[in-house]
Amino acid sequence: MHLSTFTSVWLASILFNTPHSHGHQQLLRGGKLPLPEAPSPQQLVGTNWQLKEIRGVPAIPDSQEIFFATETELSGYDGCNWFNGVWDTSVENDSESQTTVRPRLMIDIQMGTLRMCRLSAEAGEQQSTFMSALRQEAIDFSLSADEKELTLYHTVEGSYMPMVLSRIPTPAQPHERLIGTNWVATGIVYHDSLNELRPVLKDHPVTLSFSYDQISGTTGTNQFFGDVPNMTSMEFQVTNVGQTTIGWESDDDPRRPQEDAWMSILYFGRSVDMTKVNDETQSPPDVVTLSYTLFDERIGDTNEWTQVLVLGSFQAPLARFVPLKDGTLDQFGKPINQPIDHQETPFVWDEPAIEDPLHYTIQLAGSNWRATNIRGALISDSPDSQFYADVSLFFTSETSLEGRGGCNQFDASWEGLGTIIQSNGTEFPLILQHLRFEDFIHNKMYCDGMVAQIENYFFSGLTQESLFYEFGGEEITLWDAVIDENGHQTRGNFIGRFTNVPVPTWGGQSLIGMTGEKAMAVIEAINPSLQVQVIPEGSMMTADHRLDRVRIFVGEDDNVTREPQRG
Numbered sequence: 001m002h003l004s005t006f007t008s009v010w011l012a013s014i015l016f017n018t019p020h021s022h023g024h025q026q027l028l029r030g031g032k033l034p035l036p037e038a039p040s041p042q043q044l045v046g047t048n049w050q051l052k053e054i055r056g057v058p059a060i061p062d063s064q065e066i067f068f069a070t071e072t073e074l075s076g077y078d079g080c081n082w083f084n085g086v087w088d089t090s091v092e093n094d095s096e097s098q099t100t101v102r103p104r105l106m107i108d109i110q111m112g113t114l115r116m117c118r119l120s121a122e123a124g125e126q127q128s129t130f131m132s133a134l135r136q137e138a139i140d141f142s143l144s145a146d147e148k149e150l151t152l153y154h155t156v157e158g159s160y161m162p163m164v165l166s167r168i169p170t171p172a173q174p175h176e177r178l179i180g181t182n183w184v185a186t187g188i189v190y191h192d193s194l195n196e197l198r199p200v201l202k203d204h205p206v207t208l209s210f211s212y213d214q215i216s217g218t219t220g221t222n223q224f225f226g227d228v229p230n231m232t233s234m235e236f237q238v239t240n241v242g243q244t245t246i247g248w249e250s251d252d253d254p255r256r257p258q259e260d261a262w263m264s265i266l267y268f269g270r271s272v273d274m275t276k277v278n279d280e281t282q283s284p285p286d287v288v289t290l291s292y293t294l295f296d297e298r299i300g301d302t303n304e305w306t307q308v309l310v311l312g313s314f315q316a317p318l319a320r321f322v323p324l325k326d327g328t329l330d331q332f333g334k335p336i337n338q339p340i341d342h343q344e345t346p347f348v349w350d351e352p353a354i355e356d357p358l359h360y361t362i363q364l365a366g367s368n369w370r371a372t373n374i375r376g377a378l379i380s381d382s383p384d385s386q387f388y389a390d391v392s393l394f395f396t397s398e399t400s401l402e403g404r405g406g407c408n409q410f411d412a413s414w415e416g417l418g419t420i421i422q423s424n425g426t427e428f429p430l431i432l433q434h435l436r437f438e439d440f441i442h443n444k445m446y447c448d449g450m451v452a453q454i455e456n457y458f459f460s461g462l463t464q465e466s467l468f469y470e471f472g473g474e475e476i477t478l479w480d481a482v483i484d485e486n487g488h489q490t491r492g493n494f495i496g497r498f499t500n501v502p503v504p505t506w507g508g509q510s511l512i513g514m515t516g517e518k519a520m521a522v523i524e525a526i527n528p529s530l531q532v533q534v535i536p537e538g539s540m541m542t543a544d545h546r547l548d549r550v551r552i553f554v555g556e557d558d559n560v561t562r563e564p565q566r567g
Contacts, residue, residue: 041089043143044068044089045068048169048170050165051165053164054164055162063123063127073085076134079119080127081117082112086107087107103142107134109131133152139155141153150167179231182324183323184206184324185205185321186321187317188265189261189271189319193271201258206219209324210228213229219243219259219262222245226266234490235290235291235292236292238266238290243263265290266288267288292309294308295310295376295494297373307322308322315431368500368503369392372498374391374496375454379454389455391496392501399415400413400414408442408447408455409442411442412462413437416434418434420489433469434468436467468481474500476497478497479491505563506523511563512560519534520534534554536553536554537555
């Protein structure tokens with residue numbers, strides 16, 4: 001045997017780290033020695049990997065990941081956003097020597113989240129290198145003998161750039177993502193608060209912890225516990241709920257209504273008056289189903305993010321939590337050294353949800369909305385803020401839409417696709433309005449930095465095949481439309497949250513100076529569902545705020561004195 005041939009076989013064996021097959025074997029030219037076989041795709045299925053080093057240089061810790069979920073599907077993390085895709089493998093003979101076999105990965109990244117992150121130059125370069133490797137038409141790879149290291153050979157200008165990934169535990173599946181997590185409440189709905197989240201007592205936090213089949217925590221005074229017989233990606237069940245029975249010196253102690261509010265959610269799946277639980281009509285069910293939503297949100301005007309857990313729905317929340325930091329509370333749920341810092345909560349629910357969601361749907365025509373959050377990034381309406389961006393949706397008619405993405409203006413048509421009502425185990429079902437935007441056109445002025453990223457996230461959300469929105473108070477929340485585990489359409493990733501703002505015009509024209517009767521006709525033509533009232537300036541009127549009503553104020557000459565608005 002020639003030494004060069006032996007060397008080639010030895011190097012190939014090291015590169016691919018696979019045992020010789022006892023079945024059919026490929027032969028070297030001359031038919032004498034078997035070639036090592038490529039790693040089987042089955043060796044990758046179900047494995048999860050994290051970037052360890054690039055060309056021998058250690059990677060930034062806890063950064064890029066890739067998970068081969070099935071024989072064809074994968075998911076991963078690029079250091080900022082999660083992605084999904086499909087994969088396959090192939091084996092390619094070396095056309096020159098015909099003495100080696102190259103196992104190759106083909107990866108097609110199909111979709112991902114669009115969270116905005118501020119990465120350092122080093123982290124950004126690492127992210128770019130990792131993702132460009134995955135986007136190659138095919139990438140050579142090898143697997144170590146102990147299957148604990150996966151090496152991807154990224155081709156750069158004709159040469160290899162090895163990227164080593166270390167095997168890590170399989171990530172939690174969607175229905176397992178709450179297991180092992182610990183939370184502290186920032187707000188809870190009381191039975192008399194009309195779905196408004198009230199802040200948790202500063203020195204008496206409410207906590208919630210999930211194990212594989214149980215929940216536990218503190219009410220601010222007592223410890224509680226319960227069994228979790230079932231959990232999905234959108235809801236979990238609670239049964240066999242119990243608690244310790246430490247009392248209070250006075251019935252007026254504020255810890256009592258807080259505990260009643262939280263425990264009634266666990267007992268009944270909604271907030272009820274616990275003084276009536278002995279009534280036959282108020283006895284708790286054996287099993288309670290609680291829907292939940294997990295999402296990421298920026299902390300104030302900082303570059304830091306936090307996860308948020310909302311029980312119930314955005315339109316009818318029951319409680320809101322943020323992650324509980326290690327070492328914050330003692331074993332009895334009491335603050336250690338200092339109380340929970342509520343300034344870290346990204347937003348406060350200050351508007352009650354609709355009282356009768358089954359009979360109320362907002363008609364968007366003739367409404368104007370300003371974004372306060374796009375893909376988890378809080379947006380300021382102050383031009384002096386570093387987080388300022390002019391992002392808006394103005395539904396000019398029953399079919400037309402215009403707005404801004406932060407830098408560029410756009411026009412589109414829109415169509416309502418109906419209402420989906422989903423039971424979530426409470427008296428307030430999840431109500432999703434289904435809609436679609438089409439004929440999307442925008443100008444192409446150059447913009448960069450944070451505004452450019454926000455606009456990209458916003459426009460990509462609007463141009464999907466369809467999406468959902470929820471109405472709550474004076475806000476709407478947009479969601480991706482996805483298919484759930486049962487094959488039904490439901491909300492997916494969070495796109496953005498918007499607050500109602502005054503309309504600049506009606507049908508492209510100002511109504512100021514027009515007669516009240518003519519102005520009413522213009523508004524009713526844009527949105528017949530609105531209750532339009534003509535009111536003389538200075539008249540007595542109710543102080544309630546309703547987005548299905550427009551008041552037209554007229555002077556002594558019966559002409560409109562100010563631009564009519566909803567409210």
